[in-house]
Amino acid sequence: MARINWNEPRFDSGALEEISEVIRDSYVNEGPKTCELEEMIRNYLGVKYVVLTTSATAALFLALKADAVIRGLEDFEVIVPDMTMIATANAVSWAGGTPIFVDVEIARGTIDASKIEVAISNKTAAIVPVHTLGRSAEMERIMDVAIRNNLTVIEDAAGALGSKNGEKFLGTIGKVGCFSLQSNKIVTCGQGGIIVTDDDKYYEMIRRLRDFGRLSNKEFLHEIEGYNLKFNDLSAALALSQFKGIERRKAMLVEQWKFYAERLVNVDEVKFPVVDLNKGEVPIWVDVLVEDRDELIDYLKSFDVHCRACWPSVHRNPAYRQDSVVGGRGVGGSDELVEFRFEGADYFADNCVWLPNGPAIDVEQMSFVCEKIEEFYSSPKEVKFEKIHEDSRGAIHLAEGLLKGGKEFTFLEVKKGAARGGCVHDKDEYMVIVSGAIRYICGDSEEVLRVGDSRMIPAGKAHAFIGIEDAIVSEWGITSGEKKMDVKDSEMRAMVDRVNEGR
Numbered sequence: 001m002a003r004i005n006w007n008e009p010r011f012d013s014g015a016l017e018e019i020s021e022v023i024r025d026s027y028v029n030e031g032p033k034t035c036e037l038e039e040m041i042r043n044y045l046g047v048k049y050v051v052l053t054t055s056a057t058a059a060l061f062l063a064l065k066a067d068a069v070i071r072g073l074e075d076f077e078v079i080v081p082d083m084t085m086i087a088t089a090n091a092v093s094w095a096g097g098t099p100i101f102v103d104v105e106i107a108r109g110t111i112d113a114s115k116i117e118v119a120i121s122n123k124t125a126a127i128v129p130v131h132t133l134g135r136s137a138e139m140e141r142i143m144d145v146a147i148r149n150n151l152t153v154i155e156d157a158a159g160a161l162g163s164k165n166g167e168k169f170l171g172t173i174g175k176v177g178c179f180s181l182q183s184n185k186i187v188t189c190g191q192g193g194i195i196v197t198d199d200d201k202y203y204e205m206i207r208r209l210r211d212f213g214r215l216s217n218k219e220f221l222h223e224i225e226g227y228n229l230k231f232n233d234l235s236a237a238l239a240l241s242q243f244k245g246i247e248r249r250k251a252m253l254v255e256q257w258k259f260y261a262e263r264l265v266n267v268d269e270v271k272f273p274v275v276d277l278n279k280g281e282v283p284i285w286v287d288v289l290v291e292d293r294d295e296l297i298d299y300l301k302s303f304d305v306h307c308r309a310c311w312p313s314v315h316r317n318p319a320y321r322q323d324s325v326v327g328g329r330g331v332g333g334s335d336e337l338v339e340f341r342f343e344g345a346d347y348f349a350d351n352c353v354w355l356p357n358g359p360a361i362d363v364e365q366m367s368f369v370c371e372k373i374e375e376f377y378s379s380p381k382e383v384k385f386e387k388i389h390e391d392s393r394g395a396i397h398l399a400e401g402l403l404k405g406g407k408e409f410t411f412l413e414v415k416k417g418a419a420r421g422g423c424v425h426d427k428d429e430y431m432v433i434v435s436g437a438i439r440y441i442c443g444d445s446e447e448v449l450r451v452g453d454s455r456m457i458p459a460g461k462a463h464a465f466i467g468i469e470d471a472i473v474s475e476w477g478i479t480s481g482e483k484k485m486d487v488k489d490s491e492m493r494a495m496v497d498r499v500n501e502g503r
C-alpha cells in the first residue's frame with residue numbers, strides 16, 4: 001500500500017477555470033472574486049456580513065481587537081479552552097489581551113461550560129468557545145453566561161465551516177464567528193480566514209481595522225490605526241471552486257468518520273469522542289482517544305500510514321507557561337491567578353490521535369488503517385526488561401510495555417534477611433511471589449508467603465517484605481506517576497531500615 005498521508009487537500013474540477021479567470025483579468029488584489037465568495041458564504045450561512053482575511057488567526061485577532069476598541073478596553077482578559085490550536089490564545093495576546101484557560105470536557109474536547117464562571121474576573125471581556133474539529137461547544141450555556149456577565153462571544157469555528165448545532169451554523173451564534181481556509185480544512189486556498197457577524201458596529205470596525213483603518217474602501221482618511229489583513233482574488237477563486245461543492249465535501253467527511261467508527265467499534269482500546277451527527281455536526285478530522293498513543297502512531301508509521309498527535313494543551317506550551325501558575329482563577333473570580341488543573345485538556349493532549357481522512361483518502365486506505373490498528377491491539381507486545389535499581393538487597397527490574405496505560409510491572413529481588421517497603425500507595429496494587437518465600441507485613445497483619453501466593457495490596461496500607469529465603473516478588477498495577485506520590489509510613493520504614501542494618 002502506498003504512503004497514506006494524514007490529511008491532504010484535493011481540488012475540484014472547476015478550480016483551474018476560476019483561477020484562470022483571475023489571471024486573464026489581471027485583478028489579483030481583493031476584487032470581484034473575493035466579493036463573489038463573500039456573497040456565497042453570506043447566503044450559505046444566512047448572516048448579514050462576511051469579511052475575508054488572511055487566516056483564522058487574523059480573523060480572531062480582528063474580532064477581538066474590534067471588541068476592545070468598541071468597548072474602550074486596554075487591559076482585558078479573554079476566556080479560551082485549554083485544548084485548542086495555540087492560534088486561539090495567540091489571537092488574544094495579539095489583540096492586547098490575556099488568555100485565561102478553562103478545561104475541556106473529556107466526552108467532546110470542547111470547553112467545559114460549567115467551569116467558565118469561576119474563571120471570570122472584572123477584567124474579562126470575552127469568551128472564545130472553540131468548535132473543535134466541527135463539534136459544537138455548549139453554546140446555549142455559554143451565551144447565558146456571557147449575557148449575565150456582559151461578555152462578548154467570539155466563536156472560533158476555524159475547523160467548523162458548514163457544521164451545525166441544530167438549525168444554526170456554528171460560527172453564527174455569538175457576536176462574531178471566525179473560520180479558517182488553511183490547507184487541511186473543508187474548503188481551502190492554502191491560507192485564509194472568514195469573519196461573519198450580524199452586528200453593524202462590529203462589521204464596520206472589523207472592516208476598517210483590516211483595511212489600514214480606512215473609513216471606506218476608496219478614501220485615505222484614517223481615524224484609527226489599522227492593519228493590512230486583506231484577502232486576494234487568486235485565493236478567493238480557489239476557495240470558491242470548492243465552496244460550490246461544500247455539501248458534497250461535508251457528506252464525504254461524515255461518511256469517513258462513520259466508516260472508522262463502525263469498523264473500529266469492537267476495538268475496545270479505541271474511543272471516539274462524541275460527534276452529534278443528528279444535529280448536523282461535521283467531523284472535519286477523525287480523532288480517537290487511545291492509550292499508548294505514541295506507540296500506535298509509530299506502529300502505523302512503520303506501514304507508511306501517517307497520523308498526527310493532537311495539539312498539546314495550551315498551558316503546556318512554554319509561550320503560555322508561567323512557572324506553576326497556568327492561568328486559572330480562584331473560585332469567586334478573585335484577581336489572583338492560581339494553579340488550575342486541566343485534566344480534560346491534558347487527557348486529549350496525551351491520548352488523542354487524528355487518523356488519516358479528507359478528500360485524498362479512499363475506503364481502501366481507511367480499511368488498511370483500521371486493519372493495522374486492529375493488528376496493533378491484538379498482537380502481543382514486545383516486553384523490555386530494564387534494571388532500574390540495585391543494592392545489597394538485590395535488583396529491581398521493570399517489565400516495560402507489559403501493561404497498558406503506563407501501569408508498571410516490576411520484579412523485586414529480596415535477598416534472605418533483607419527488607420523492602422514501608423510505602424503507602426494511593427491505589428490498590430497487586431503482588432505474587434515468583435520464587436523463594438517472604439514475611440509479608442501489611443498494616444497490622446503479618447504472614448508468610450511462598451511461591452505462587454498472591455495478594456492485593458490495599459490502597460492506604462503501609463506494607464513491607466522481609467526475605468525468609470532469597471525471593472523474587474512481582475508487583476504491578478500502578479503507574480510510575482502514582483508511585484511518585486507515595487508517602488512512606490515512618491514506623492514501618494524504620495523497621496525496614498533496622499532489619500537491613502542488622503543483616
Ligand SMILES: Cc1ncc(COP(=O)(O)O)c(C=O)c1O
Nearest residue numbers: 055056057085087088158180182
Ligand atoms: C481551533 C483553531 N483555531 C485557530 C486556528 C488557526 O487557523 P489559521 O491557520 O487559519 O490561522 C486553527 C487552525 O487549525 C484551529 O484549529
